[in-house]
Amino acid sequence: MVLDDGEENQGLFDDLLSGEPIFENKEVLRPSYTPHELPHRNDQINRMATILVSALRGETPSNILIYGKTGTGKTASAKFVSQELESTSQKYDVPCEVEYINCEVTDTQYRVLAQLANTFIEKNQRIIANRLDHYRDRRSAAIDDPTVLTDTEFETLDDLDDRIDELEADAEEMEEVPMTGWPTDRVYSTFFEAVDYHERVVVIMLDEIDKLVEKSGDDTLYNLSRMNSELDRSRISIMGISNDLKFTDFLDPRVKSSLGEEEIVFPPYDANQLRDILQHRADIAFKQDALTDDVIPLCAAFAAQEHGDARRALDLLRTAGELAERSQAEIVAEKHVRQAQDKIELDRVVEVVRPLPTQSKIVLFAVILLEKNGVHNINTGEVFNIYKRLCEEIDADVLTQRRVTDLISELDMLGIVNAVVVSKGRYGRTKEMGLSVPVEETEAVLLSDSRLGDIENAQPFVQARFDN
DNA sequence: TATCCACCGGAAGATATGGGTC
DNA sequence: GACCCATATCTTCCGGTGGATA
Known part of the structure; x- marks a missing residue:
């Protein structure tokens, strides 16, 4: 890129490099790092x-x-x-x-x-x-x-x-x-x-x-x-x-x-132990005085809610630091931790949904459509019906209901849907499910798949099912 | 209390794919 | 090129299941 009239030529990375770095050694906050000391172990x-x-x-x-x-x-x-x-x-x-x-x-x-x-x-x-x-x-x-x-x-x-x-x-x-x-x-x-x-x-x-x-x-x-x-x-x-x-x-x-x-x-770490671990790594990872006092306790508290997961705590701290650095802040503050918590949650959805096989994505899309149309307690039969319509519209192979129940179980195991087997007496036994991930974001990830591109056009046909 | 519904989910086997051996 | 092997994906079959209903 050429800049006009003698302006000093600021490269793409110059701005980013100009701020004071917050990190001293970011690698110690990554899961791949094996520390020399493991507190409480x-x-x-x-x-x-x-x-x-x-x-x-x-x-x-x-x-x-x-x-x-x-x-x-x-x-x-x-x-x-x-x-x-x-x-x-x-x-x-x-x-x-x-x-x-x-x-x-x-x-x-x-x-x-x-x-x-x-x-x-x-x-x-x-x-x-x-x-x-x-x-x-x-x-x-x-x-x-x-x-x-x-x-x-x-x-x-x-x-x-x-x-x-x-x-x-x-x-x-x-x-x-x-x-x-x-x-x-x-x-x-x-x-x-x-x-x-x-x-x-x-x-x-x-x-x-x-x-x-x-x-x-x-x-x-x-x-x-x-x-x-x-x-x-x-x-x-x-x-x-x-x-x-x-x-x-x-x-x-x-x-x-x-x-x-x-x-x-x-055993899982409690919030105090997590705080120790974070402090230990933060001393190596960040420049001196790069964190406000409430950052480490907040990261520890969030992670303690996740069954004392130290990996999550370190991830949170690293992401908060990266977000602070990106916004050119001089120190990492509480707001960065909260932003990091949201970002990690969203990244997790993208990471889990994007690599799913096409058939699983169609099944998931069927669940999303039902949820968007206000169907509560979505059951396997309903999902299978919508799934069949979607397959026909986008010209994909239609799998058997048996196979679709397996795909639903897999989505359940991945934490994308939450499915429970319920018996409705005379009205049979089925799996009732709901989405465990944000609808809009998940839908966006699904639609970004070129093989599912046409599925957006298929939505009116499916909508008709709810209107009738 | 027996029946029934709408599935669940295990088991077995078919098919496809990607690789190797002879 | 025929055959063997591992693996993934999918189908077919079929015996449950459990609570509402007749």
């Missing part, structure tokens, strides 16, 4: 450390199950202990590794095993490459002066060559597991061989383990928990993290007893 951290210390003695630690609601510091504490464990293992030269898997993303047996197999294959290849470098250097030296092999594991140059060939063959044999296509037992044996390639204790951290069990049953946990009896060189231990206290009810009793050898519960 000493007991749980010490308990984990007491259990895992046996890994540093080369023994197999007991499997651990960690429970607690969202934002109670489970993952952060477990990651903190893992980092400490790995750094201590390096200090004392004990082979001990922790592998983190988020089961919300990696939610099938195949994917979990494939991810683990590929991680260990990569590690083994690095180890082999280092050893090869070392042996090749030694070989070069031995060609000039064969006495360098004296007092080593190799008596002759041929022995050394054999070892190099062996390692090269090992590296070649290690084949990465593809995203799909292999039978699961082949993926399992590939992982088994990769992890057992050399002596080590491995802690497999399965975050949101309940999602894995919900989606693909307990086969993965069964296979992992019985591996130790077959491994020669290595040992594995499982650390499961779950939001759901009852997920073990669905497990095979053998898996249940093996997995829950040790259980650690993370």
Whole structure:
């Protein structure tokens, strides 16, 4: 862009950069940050450390199950202990590794095993490459002066060559597991061989383990928990993290007893504890005197209402800071926290609704239309009727009512609608539902989807149903 | 008290897709 | 190219369900 008549050329970002920044280090307020100190979680951290210390003695630690609601510091504490464990293992030269898997993303047996197999294959290849470098250097030296092999594991140059060939063959044999296509037992044996390639204790951290069990049953946990009896060189231990206290009810009793050898519960934080946590992070995240006195108590109070969710509290504080910075305010004030609360709520709707499959969006649109037409206690039959009309109008496939009830249940689980099964006696049994998200904003997100663009034109046809 | 409604929701299987192996 | 495997999505079938009503 060219600015006229000799004005000083102010770039797009110059204005934004000209104000005093409020943040010193915003990253410490993000969920991905693992803090060095976790206030009010000493007991749980010490308990984990007491259990895992046996890994540093080369023994197999007991499997651990960690429970607690969202934002109670489970993952952060477990990651903190893992980092400490790995750094201590390096200090004392004990082979001990922790592998983190988020089961919300990696939610099938195949994917979990494939991810683990590929991680260990990569590690083994690095180890082999280092050893090869070392042996090749030694070989070069031995060609000039064969006495360098004296007092080593190799008596002759041929022995050394054999070892190099062996390692090269090992590296070649290690084949990465593809995203799909292999039978699961082949993926399992590939992982088994990769992890057992050399002596080590491995802690497999399965975050949101309940999602894995919900989606693909307990086969993965069964296979992992019985591996130790077959491994020669290595040992594995499982650390499961779950939001759901009852997920073990669905497990095979053998898996249940093996997995829950040790259980650690993370209770929700109260408002005072949240205030401590926020203060702790705010000291690092913000410039001095960048917050008014009421900002942290308000963030803590909002988050305490959300079942003591520290992640929410930190999110709120970060967003309030960003909003203050955007409005070029010098300090973060109470109004920014309130604006942040609204923004987070709206962002959540957009984030959940936008990626929905088209069919779910049509079902949701049917619920919105009913709600906008003043229908209270919307039931499955009504939703299905409107849904069919909408599909016809926009030329989409019409799914069966059975499938639509599943889509409604999914919307319920996502917190977009609130559905309850009610019996109306002679008038049958159905699900009654209402929207749990703002109508206008949700409708706008749905209409922004090009595949649903025509749905706006279909509304008069649906309206006619209410007029008749 | 038996009947009935309008679904719910589990189970099994079909189909499609994306990948691999031989 | 035929076949195998994992996964996602969807259909079909069918046994509940529970409170109003006859």
